Amino acid sequence: MPPPTPSTEELFRPPVLRPFSGTLDRSLFSKTIPLAAATVSSNQNIARYRRELEKAKEILCVDRINAIAAHPDPVLASQGKKCLLLDPSAKPTQPETWGAVLKGGVEKDELGVIPYELKLDYSYYGFLDVITSILPEELHDEIPSGFNAAGHVAHLNLREPYWPYKALIGEILVDKNAHIRTVINKVDNVGTESEFRTFAYEVLAGPDDMDVEVRENDCAFHFDYSKVYWNSKLEKEHTRLIGMFKPGEVVCDVMAGIGPFAVPAGKKGVFVWANDMNPESHKYLTEAIKRNKVGQYVRPFNSDGRKFIHEAADSVHAAATAGEHAVIQKKARRHRQDNGATEKELPPPEKVPIPPTIAHFVMNLPASAYTFVHHYRGIYAGKEDLFVPHTSTKLPLVHVHCFALKSDDEVPLLDICERLTNELGVKMVPGDADNYGEASIHNVRDVAPAKRMFCATFRLPPEVAFAPRT
Incomplete structure (x- = not known):
């Protein structure tokens, strides 16, 4: 009784090299797989027969293997002849193993069947x-x-x-x-x-x-990876928050790192006060601001985030009071003269003023950012007239990244809100960030089997923002 025919999966599986000897021998991954191939009398019929054989599941269908191959005869291959690799169940000398499409093509003298040796090596395997x-x-x-x-x-x-x-x-x-x-x-x-x-x-x-270059959100960054924090798995989160920022607003990035939030936001026309306590991060942040030409919008700082929360609010207000602004040069317009000639007319530049208040605070330090939130107390003490109901400006949104238990119920959400409550001195519950006392909690990513990263967003409560400074 002949041995059972191996499945396609078994044929293409890499060799088992256990127990491992300690040295990677790439040559051990070389193998030859015997197949049948359909030769095509006219190359014009290749695409048609490929479709028909695929539909009938008679062709080889394996990832990273093209079913159209050069003819195994070097002379015919040099003439441009090709063949179609067939499913391993088809045997070149056993017509009873051929499917209906293959048999029909052979009967019409449009196809032939030959043996084919498919050679795989280390480069094929992932x-x-x-x-x-x-x-x-x-x-x-x-x-x-x-x-x-x-x-x-x-x-x-x-x-x-x-x-x-x-x-x-x-x-x-x-x-x-x-x-x-x-x-x-x-x-x-x-x-x-x-x-x-x-x-x-x-x-x-x-x-x-460790001297690396990366691109994210259409911005270029250069840094020494051993001296600063960078996590490419947070690109989606960076993009999500940046999408919430509006041009002309002010964002305070309390733990900015090398600027994955700040620099793309600046490119969008958002004013950013970007801070990081690490001198190396500040150095590369400054470099990224210059390299991506966002110096009008992004200002780098090297301070303790606890102090910076108040410092940024005061600095932004002072910049607005002083009339500081960004200048946008609009594109030149073509102007037709009386004699029919055209000349470029440069319109006056647009001034974008820095507003007096911060619209968003970003706190991307998941291990401990929530312990910083009590430092918002008194941030706008005595400046109630800058906000609703005296103006249309709302108090800032605060985005706090944090870690919590990985769970599909409300346990991690309630845990996060309890921590915020203890720090703010104001009751916080899961809900809509636009409502005072409620936090929108976004699931960012899993970081361990039982640990998840979240972003809690809440509107700064008036009793915190306007409390007396201590």
Whole structure:
């Protein structure tokens, strides 16, 4: 009795290389898969027969393999002859294994059937294919395939069971990601060992080169990844909040980092007072402001965020009182003269004044930002006339990033509101941020099996904003 025919999945599965010897031998991933191929008498019929064979599920359908291949005969291949790779169930010398479309094409002398050897090597397999063929089966459930990328650097946070394979993991990641040259592994907890959210790391593969360039929200950033905080997985959150800011408003970014909120907002015509306590972040923030030409809108500061909340409110009010503004030069208009000639007419520039109040505060320090919110007390003491009901201006929205339990019920929302209540001295409940005493809580991302990052947005309560300063 002949052995059962392997399934397509089994045929294309990488070889099992366990137990692992300690050295990545890429040649061991080479294999030859015997197939049948349909030769096409006229290349004009290739597209038609491909469609018909696909519809009948008689053609090879495997990721990253093109079913149209050069003829295996080098002479015919040099003449442009091609063939269609067939599903592994079809055998070149066994017509009983052929499907109806293939048989019909052969009967019409439009198709022929020949053996074909499909050769695969290490370059064909993806990261997960390679690593699962090497790692012990008990480690397959949580293979570290995801990483935080900063330019050419891939940043991993490997769990202890994977430490014996860390160099191998780094080597394969470099192989399988064209933009990655360096792979590092974090060896402490961000925000625990460093108040600047930097971390100690070890290089798993590639050079120890942490000088990176990244682009996000149509802005360019350059920085030393070992000296500042950057998380590419927060791009969606950066974009979400920036979308809430309106041109001509003022945003205070209390923990701005190198400017992933501030710089794109400035490009949008939003005034931003951007602060970070880390001198290195301030340096690269200043560089990003200049590089992206948003200096009219974004001002960098290097201060403790607790102090900066009041400092920013006072500074913005002083800038507005002094008549500070941005200048927008409008595009030239073409003006037709009496003699028929045209000349460019440059309209006068538009002045965009800095408003006297801040519309949004951003606090992207999830480990501890909520502990800063009591510093809003008295921020606009004595300036009640700047806000509703005396004007149409509402008190600022505060966006506080924080960590909480990962749960699909209200437990994390209630926990976050309880923390805000304790800090503000005003009762906060989940709800609509436009209503005083309510917080809109957005699920940002999961950061661990039982831990989730949220953003709590609330309108600063009047009893906090207008309280006497202490």
